[in-house]
Amino acid sequence: MLRGNSLFVGFCALLLLGLVPAPAAAVPLVDITFVETPLGGGSYRYDFTIFNLSDPVADAGVDLYEATLNFSPAVTAAVVNVPTDWDSIGGGLGSGFVQFFSLAPGAPPAGADIGPGQSLGVFRVVFDQQVGALAFEATLANPGDPRNPFLASATTRQVLAAPEPGLLLFAAAAIGAAASRRRRRG
Numbered sequence: 001m002l003r004g005n006s007l008f009v010g011f012c013a014l015l016l017l018g019l020v021p022a023p024a025a026a027v028p029l030v031d032i033t034f035v036e037t038p039l040g041g042g043s044y045r046y047d048f049t050i051f052n053l054s055d056p057v058a059d060a061g062v063d064l065y066e067a068t069l070n071f072s073p074a075v076t077a078a079v080v081n082v083p084t085d086w087d088s089i090g091g092g093l094g095s096g097f098v099q100f101f102s103l104a105p106g107a108p109p110a111g112a113d114i115g116p117g118q119s120l121g122v123f124r125v126v127f128d129q130q131v132g133a134l135a136f137e138a139t140l141a142n143p144g145d146p147r148n149p150f151l152a153s154a155t156t157r158q159v160l161a162a163p164e165p166g167l168l169l170f171a172a173a174a175i176g177a178a179a180s181r182r183r184r185r186g
Contacts, residue, residue: 030052031053032049032050032051032067032069032156033156034157035047035158035159037161043127044126044131045126048121050067050121052119054117055116056115056117062142062143063141064113064114064115064139065102065105065139065141066101066138069134069136070134070136071097071134072131074093076128077125079091079124080125081123083112083120085103085104085112086100086101087103089101100123113141132158139151
């Protein structure tokens with residue numbers, strides 16, 4: 001009987017431990033958004049912005065220094081812009097990837113990495129076809145263990161391009177004129 005009781009107590013202890021939430025660990029996160037622009041002839045321009053969503057306090061020193069976009073090897077890509085102190089490789093037919101990487105370690109102002117809570121754009125790539133959202137991997141520095149960086153992976157997200165300010169003014173004027181005509185008629 002004693003053995004059955006100790007098994008029951010052990011089971012209850014394990015059950016209770018499973019219900020107690022573990023302390024939350026700070027986990028660096030990455031987001032990459034894009035704006036897609038058709039160029040005609042089947043080509044599309046993608047303007048990527050990379051976000052290091054790590055917490056600036058809890059994850060201080062977790063800088064993002066490399067991001068790789070993955071796509072079909074049947075797609076050809078040409079990198080046409082990277083931010084200052086960044087470079088890229090890949091993109092040709094058959095490569096299936098474009099990798100962006102910082103040339104100056106450390107977060108600004110000393111380096112070009114993307115620090116916690118910061119973003120960086122415009123990483124501009126022209127594809128020979130519409131590719132939409134792409135799988136990506138990003139590498140972040142680990143200040144506690146510099147030889148073992150963090151690797152984050154997800155899928156890029158499309159955002160709508162902001163309308164031109166002149167177009168917004170024109171639309172506001174047209175709405176105002178229409179409202180004015182209605183008041184005069186009524």
